[in-house]
Amino acid sequence: MSENRIRVRFAPSPTGYLHVGGARTALFNYLFAKKTGGTFILRIEDTDRTRFQEDSLKEIFDSLKWMGIEWTEGPEKGGDFGPYIQSERLDIYKEYAQILWDRGQVYPCFCTPERLEKMRKEKELRKEQHGGYDRRCREISKEEAQKRIDAGEPYVLRLKAPLEGSISFVDGIRGEIETPVTMVDDTVLMKTDGYPTYHLASVVDDHLMEISHVLRGDEWIASTPRHILLYKAFGWQPPVIAHLPVILSPDGGKLSKRKGAASVMDYKRAGYLPEALLNFLSLLGWNPGDDREIMSVDDIIEAFDMNRISAKPSVFDEDKLTWMNGQYMEHYDSAKLLADVEPMWAEKGLPVADFSAGYKEHVVSLFRVRCKKVTEFGENGGYFFKDPEDYDAKQAGKQFTTAVKPAFDKIVEKADGVADWNRAALEGLFHGIADELGMSAGKINPAVRLAVTGVGGGPDLFDMLELLGKDCVKRRVAAASAWIEKNV
């Protein structure tokens, strides 16, 4: 094993579902690890007890697994750098906070949330540059501080940030980013409840877990100077830090549930395939450098290059995702699709249990090219399991004429004579009947389609008739003939 091994992590907070922006961050970390032969680590950042949601953990795990983004170290997998859940690492953070305490790099702050809020409000009124902490407790003497701590007064630990100059770091995607220290106040490292803040926990963990590259969302850019300060305080070498651009909704704002689906599982429910979502997400803010768009994960990994990640935010275009999904659908494994589709059919009350898996897969394969989302299968194809109960009114008016009735009757009559019920034989039969009656096939075929399905569009007629079988076709065409008798 080489000395400079690549180790990356995805570190979500279990505060809800995994949204597509988070999934993209996870994906890029995963791709980078795979490309470089590195390790992809999952770490749970649950240091905010007030926002923690138990279900969220499962939701995040399921979302990642569904997309095929498998972590090699982390919860459920273990590893040499665990535990991978921050609430189980409290002693570690305390230990490292103590180190900073001993070095005089942090100080206790007794300011109450109420006072801080008041201070912020006043600052805002005075139109000061920004609402950072006013450092009131920074000058409290060690003796007095100790006295107040001993007296049981609640406090947080704050990092002593420099009072002048600027802090800069080289972003892996954007290059150098310099921040004036006026924007960086004395960051809270330990909260009153004894939990670390994100800043302390992630820096300590990234160091201890030997993370080589931090690839995260760009909402962290403004916090990075604080992290740099922390690395300095500890005397550690920071990892390469790179910030991914945000994903926006079509109206330009943040992608949210209100503007349609936003969580990975919502897209699953909406009928998208994991491969398509992954492919689509990979092309948001990145491209392989050539014109390829439909790419397997392996293709993407092969082509992946951090240098080609863009700094520009991108809009999540669901139309393009839908198109891409259709592309995947066309060649997707029928059995796999059926697993998702069958419950949809069953839910509509179709007697799917009465049909063989082979038959159902065949139905799926007939519709595959025509559907862009898995959910569309559920909306179509009912007539493969049940005779049509009525006919599309507009189509019926056009197709069901007294002129086609003789053709229907001939089909019923001659069907038994067809030895091999396949599309070639059926085409022959239909042509024969058309000739016999002096009709064009263009007249008969659409009418038969309507008779058999009840609707005007769908898979190739003869493929359908072959699959439906002789008895079924005879029955339905006869029913349509009777319908004409009665209604026309």
Place this chain on the structure above:
RNA sequence: GUCUCCAUCGUCUAGCCCGGCCUAGGACAUCGGCCUUUCACGCCGACGACAGGGGUUCGAAUCCCCUUGGAGACGCCA
């Protein structure tokens, strides 16, 4: 408000770092057409962008500055 980041077709983007090959390429969407005795797929075509203004240069989408616009951050949230 302050700070930071970003800026090529409606959208995703190539080209930008290392100026000329850009008459700015591809994809989605849209609109036409072809294929098809349905629908879809597929194929062909059309529409369509270097945010604006200054520089630098023989030459700028590419480098610099300003303006404008957008996004993010400014918590004992992550």
